[in-house]
């Protein structure tokens with residue numbers, strides 16, 4: 001297929017592009033490079049530098065690519081920033097997404113795959129989390145993703161557009177070639193590995209008084225290659241709907257740090273800090289629907305494998321991407 005990938009220079013997008021190319025799809029990456037890195041774009045892909053606010057540029061790029069499917073990763077994704085600059089999140093994630101969606105329909109695209117988030121649920125009512133839980137986001141980031149999910153539902157109903165929206169849990173790990181390099185790094189695993197690399201003196205634990213067995217937050221970590229595989233399966237004709245992407249296993253912040261110590265063989269100094277605003281104590285996916293309906297079968301569910309691949313990538317790319 002001719003697949004058009006927005007945000008293909010970002011962490012999740014770059015690995016998905018690589019996996020799509022590996023199985024013979026033609027890929028065009030569309031990215032404004034504000035968060036992404038040019039060198040994270042697989043050289044086998046076409047690249048267009050453009051912004052989702054610029055509808056004529058999107059339309060031209062879709063036409064040139066002869067796009068049959070769109071994978072829409074491009075977005076702003078920092079919860080904290082969304083609390084101080086909500087307009088940026090609604091503008092880029094909702095209005096930019098709508099520009100893309102309308103342009104895709106005009107270009108005859110029949111499949112649209114969207115990166116949503118477990119942040120659309122807010123503080124979940126039940127655990128593990130199934131797709132039918134109430135969605136009550138507690139920050140503009142989650143709200144912007146939920147708004148776009150609802151737009152997709154209406155476009156499916158009214159324009160018969162096939163869509164798959166994935167609610168990601170905690171993406172982590174790396175492929176051989178592509179990994180995680182955010183200019184502002186807030187995520188746990190890369191922050192811990194930066195301590196091992198000597199870039200930081202210690203790791204901060206945000207909250208040790210949560211109602212969890214060891215007092216630290218529990219999350220469901222999912223390998224980036226497994227995440228990419230779900231997107232590939234979503235391209236099959238007839239697949240439609242909302243799917244959680246997680247493994248169904250929860251690991252606490254302390255367990256993640258211990259696993260990083262085991263994999264790297266280094267002691268990691270930690271400092272307990274206050275809770276980070278907006279962090280729910282526990283987020284774990286039920287992770288059944290994607291397996292049943294998409295035939296998704298994660299290959300790297302173990303936290304050790306996730307950390308091992310992340311560590312291999314950070315060792316091979318100590319400064320991350322050069323651009």
Ligand code: UDP
Pocket residue numbers: 170186187188189191192203204205206207217218219253276279
């Ligand atoms: N966290 C932490 N120290 C860090 C980064 C994250 O204690 O340096 C915690 C964070 O509060 C959350 C968990 O680790 O409970 C996972 O955070 P991350 O930012 O990786 O993902 P999120 O679940 O927020 O999407």
